[in-house]
Amino acid sequence: MSKISRREFIKRLGAGAAVVGTSTLAGCDSPTSSTSSSDSVLPDIPTDKMTYRRDPGTGTKVSILGYGCMRWPMKPKENGEGEELDQEQINRLVDTAIAHGVNYFDTSPVYCQGQSEHATGIALSRHDRSEYQIATKLSNFSPDAQTHEGTVRMYRNSFKELQVDYLDYLLLHAIGGNIEDFNRRFVDNGIMDFLKAEKEAGRIRNIGFSFHGQQSVFDQLMQFHDEGKYHWDFVQIQMNYLDWLHAGVQSKYLYDELTRRNIPVVIMEPLLGGRLSKVNDHILREMKSREPERTAASWAFRFCGTMENVMTILSGMTYMEHLEDNLRTFCPFTALSSEELDFLEEMAVEIMTYPTIPCTGCQYCMPCPYGLNIPGIFAHYNKCVNDGMMPASSQDPEYARLRKAFLVGYDRSVPRLRQADHCLGCRQCVEHCPQHIDIPQQMDRIDEFVEKLKQGKSVTE
């Protein structure tokens, strides 16, 4: 890993703080004008400035910001056992989003421990059906849901949960492991034919798939499209300025292939689960020195929006401030210049030098049957990497402080019974990870790191 000396770290931190400080003042020619007025300092977000893209198939106007319903806010259950979705907050978020012109909502039967569709349905049913478009998925992952009956049951249940009589967008969820998997889930059991009939009956407007995986599988699915075997009305891919050129399967390749066929692209993971909003301090400084009032997240969104064949960009906005920040980015949207695109590529190269684990916190791996909090462990590790808080040599004067911060923070963020040392390597999580992280291997690596820290030894990777 690239080491940062303490002095350098503090310098960067200080610069970051200074930048944040100036950002709130920037643009104030007369300092009293904004603070003395009774209005808030931040201007209101216009409700009529949302940028829309046209779906080439149906001609529908789709807001460039789509709402990802995978990260709805949770609250502790009233009986104290576990968590449930916070419906009140979800309603507020949906209302605000629709009021500002967001009209694309993406969910799945498996999101939020299976509660997402139900909660999204409640929130959306309070609005006119013409005001929003629903995207949901066939998430038939467990073997007993992969029969024709099981899959159809899941499909029909989505209508009930979402309280709708047609679906605007239906996705075959997470295609890409291998083509046999695709055949088993959708072809051999006759689901593809069933969906075709449903589309003709008007209960589905668009059929597409979300893609995580092997390029060969993607090529195969494109070939099906070219041959006229299956028609893809849209495709959802993982895209962001890091994956554009720096991923196993480059987003650029996927995007170009889809654009060539005039298939509209829906973007997921534009922030890589927050990795591109919580960037390292000195990357943030670079960004702030260009645009002091914009967040790191807005750079990532604008990157995606700059690609013209992108129909909508999904963001799983858990909190109102996320939604507001995104609305500011997209109401209206301004594309990046080619110079700015080059700048982001520079940042991407920079980010790649940090040895973070590419977990987006999507929770697909969860629940781990042995109780580990996999995303929690990765999040703590990544946070320490990004904050330049990784202990290295035990000779380092900073070692003791960083060691304590890492270990105490680890116990705070993940209870001991759910930490990496309890991973027994059953590998049940591996196939679920859309980022293809070898989770057991990473767990072993992190545990080795933690063990060395606990024993007060040097940590060299």
Next chain:
Amino acid sequence: MLRKIRIVLAAIFFLGIIWLFVDFTGLAHVWLGWMAKIQFLPAVLALNVGVFVGLAALTLALGRVYCSIICPLGVMQDLFAWLGRKTRKNRYCYSKPKNWLRYPMLVLFVVLMLLGAGGIASLIAPYSAFGRIAQSLLQPLWIWGNNLCALAAEHLDSYAFYSADVWLKSLPVLIIAVVTLVVLAVLAWRNGRTYCNTICPVGTVLGFISRFSLLKPVIDTSKCNSCGLCARNCKASCINSKEHQIDYSRCVACMDCLENCRQGAISYSIPIRKRKNSESQDRSSENIDKSKRAFVTGSAVALSTAAIQAQKIKVDGGLAAVEDKKVSKRKTRIVPPGSLSINNLSQHCTGCQLCVSECPNGVLRPSTSLMNLMQPEMSFERGFCRPECNRCSQVCPTGAIRPITVEQKSSTQIGHAVWIRCNCVAVHADHPCGLCARKCPVGAIEMVPMTHKGREVMVPAVNEEKCIGCGKCENLCPARPFSAIYVEGHESHKEI
């Protein structure tokens, strides 16, 4: 003035020892570990001749100041007695020494110790009684307070405090601690130092010595007007104001009488012997001297022989419930590295709980078996005996757990792992496991193929010669509530 000095010194020792017991960070023993090591009984059990001689000399010079300053249980009783005097002034009166109780108690104590029933004997040992009270009742309060600070620190993004677990280590010890506290509080409240002068074995031994101490409170009969105020304020009930005599075997040199005497008739000084009685006194002192010597050598021999004897539809997110582990039933209990053997531990341990309160891994807890009552033993539901930790061995004041280096520890076999086929995940689940083999710090576990119901599975094979019994495998084993691999203790530890 002397009383004030006594109070200040007592407060320093008392708070210091309390800190030693409530601290869970390992910081206290670095500075104050010696406070436990200079306690009388631990020093005797550790055959710590220096401390023993030092304390004897101190008592011979100044009387039982040990009981008023160094002994935390004594100071604690003084606190209750002080509260008692707040409610009723001049509440004590002189009483005759209860030799019929104190000497048999001492003998009983020594016999029990020699028979290896240290657990029962230490019920009346002062230092360990205090240790149990501090560990069972004060440490939870301290940790809860700390956890509040940790919560605040977390909000402030500070790592100054980290939270620690509070858990019931042993119900019997908690009950014993509460009963001890209540009994002592009531006794001290009503009559001052009753326990110290009737039951406490250390008090009885020191009482032997203190009769001949150089400095002692002396009543100047020329000044005394026999008002009896001194006797009514003596927590040891040892001043016979009518006869102008003080029972120095019971006097704990608290100096209260000096301050209470309005005539200034009591001074802390070398008594001037009256000619008349000198002869008889000399003789008696000689007798006692002999008996004392006999006792000290006798007990030392006894103790040293004892020491020699020794040795459905998958949805995303959520956390699976993790069932708590249950304590594995071990044939032989496991005692910490450094304790040499179960025998050595039982013969030296007074059950003070200092090691238990020190253990950062949740491994040590007091035994509940009758013969080893309150003595430490290990179990691995909450953690394992971490290779870099030797804190219990550093704090032990009695030599029950001898100091051991981290290097020695990693080659000391305290037990060995035993595999339980019917619990093992690798045998019953449809996926491999091998967590114990991968995490074993000494590489004593290897996965070997085995046929189970016509299916080849990889199961752990323990190399009993290499295994040191640290319990990491037992702790991490995913089988619940009982681990599929657990540690059986060894009666004698050995280097491998």
